[in-house]
Amino acid sequence: MQTPSMAASSTTFYYPIPKSFLLSSPPRHKRNPNLISCSTKPICSPPSPSPPPLQTTTNHRSQKQNLRLPTFEDSFLLYQFSSSSNEDPGFFNRIPEQFDGEPRELVLPSVEDNKGLAISSNMWWADLKAAVGQRINVEGIVSSVSVIVRDRRLVIPHVSVKDLRYIDWGELKRKGFKGVVFDKDNTLTAPYSLAIWPPLRPSIERCKAVFGHDIAVFSNSAGLTEYDHDDSKAKALEAEIGIRVLRHRVKKPAGTAEEVEKHFGCTSSELIMVGDRPFTDIVYGNRNGFLTVLTEPLSRAEEPFIVRQVRRLELALLKRWLRKGLKPVDHSLVSDVTQFIKVPSDL
Incomplete structure (x- = not known):
């Protein structure tokens, strides 16, 4: 029989272990928010530990x-x-x-x-x-300011039509014009496209039948050295539409007509400039003596936002000056431009 003192000495006490010790994860070091890490692989060996x-x-x-x-x-x-x-x-x-999504180590060239x-x-x-x-057409911005201040008549086209179907190519040929120069985007094609706008194909074929090989594209995209430095866009466009793309170094409306005249073998006054931008195509054509034809843009959906806003400003200024009675610059071969406009038969 155990004595009370012996029972007290053999009693065992159990203390529960706190749950925080059982469930807690190993301590983590706080990440330095100022540390910039661009790759999971170290580019250089890690620094040696310091005191x-x-x-x-x-x-x-x-x-x-x-x-x-x-x-x-x-x-x-x-x-x-x-x-x-x-x-x-x-x-x-x-x-x-x-790109395979994996970080790459930096390899310096030899x-x-x-x-x-x-x-x-x-x-x-x-x-x-x-x-x-x-x-950003810097040349265009400088030219636009100069035109607004000095000679607004350069913005006024000789002929304004909805699109190429309204132009009588045969009548232009009979008046003594020897060639046609087209802008590309929104004149022949949709912006950044190589294909001719489908409704315009019959008119383009008619133009080819009248002027033969004396037609060309003069664009601020395909053929411009700054943008098309390897001629890849010019060659692709030529293969698609069958029209020569002129190579040039200066953006419209800046520059002279020397490259264009050299291609056609005649003076610029015997050529027709067709485009959709008053402050680029029309100003360039009027400044260099072309007969200028302004068309409406084919599609504005593909144009960048800034281009659409600039276009709205250009057209607002053009309409305002036309209401004030401003006339285009004179042309030696033309006195009445209405004879060059027709109603398309396919409408």
């Missing part, structure tokens, strides 16, 4: 080593923000390797590869410059 008093210095070094230099992929993203993909499909074909790197950089810069140039 606690130099923790701040270590963080700064870690930040510098996690930063990576700009790569070709970065340039591609910048290009995407500055231009739409359908403006330069050839740009995608120059990407050296496909001295022997410097020449190839320079060529690639020049191609990228030309594409980026072209993309910005398509949206």
Whole structure:
């Protein structure tokens, strides 16, 4: 029989373990919000551990080593923000390797590869410059200010029609005109398209029958050296529509008619300039002595927002000056332009 003292000494007490000890996960270090990490793979070997008093210095070094230099992929993203993909499909074909979603280590070129790197950089810069140039026509802005201040008559076309179907090509030929120069976007094709606008095909074929090979496209996209530096767009357009695309270095409305006259073998006063923009196509044509024909845009849906707003301003100014009785510049071969307008038979 156990005594009370023996029972007390053999009693066992159980203390429950707190749940926080059983369920808690291993402690995590807080991530430094100022740390920039662009890749899961380290570009350089990690820094060696440093004593606690130099923790701040270590963080700064870690930040510098996690930063990576700009790569070709970065340039591609910048290009995407500055231009739409359908403006330069050839740009995608120059990407050296496909993106697979995995981080890549930075590989610096050797001295022997410097020449190839320079060529690639020049191609990228030309594409980026072209993309910005398509949206910002500096020459056009300067010319527009000059026209508004000095000679507004340059904006007034000799002939205004809805589209090419309303032009009597035969009558123009009988009056002594020897060739036709077309703008591309929204005159022959939809913006950024290679195909002729379907309703215009009969009129284009009629123009070819009347003027033969003496027709050409003079555009601020295809054929412009700044935008089409390798002639790929000009060649693609020529293959699609069967019309010669003139190569030139200066954007309309700036520049002279020297390249155009050289192609046709006649003076610009014997040529017809057809386009949809008063402050580019018409100003260029009137300034250089062409007979100018203004058409309405074929489609505004594909145009960038800024282009649509500029177009609205151009047309508002043109209508205002026409209401005030402003007349176009005189042309040596034309006194009555109404004879060049017809009602299309297919309407």
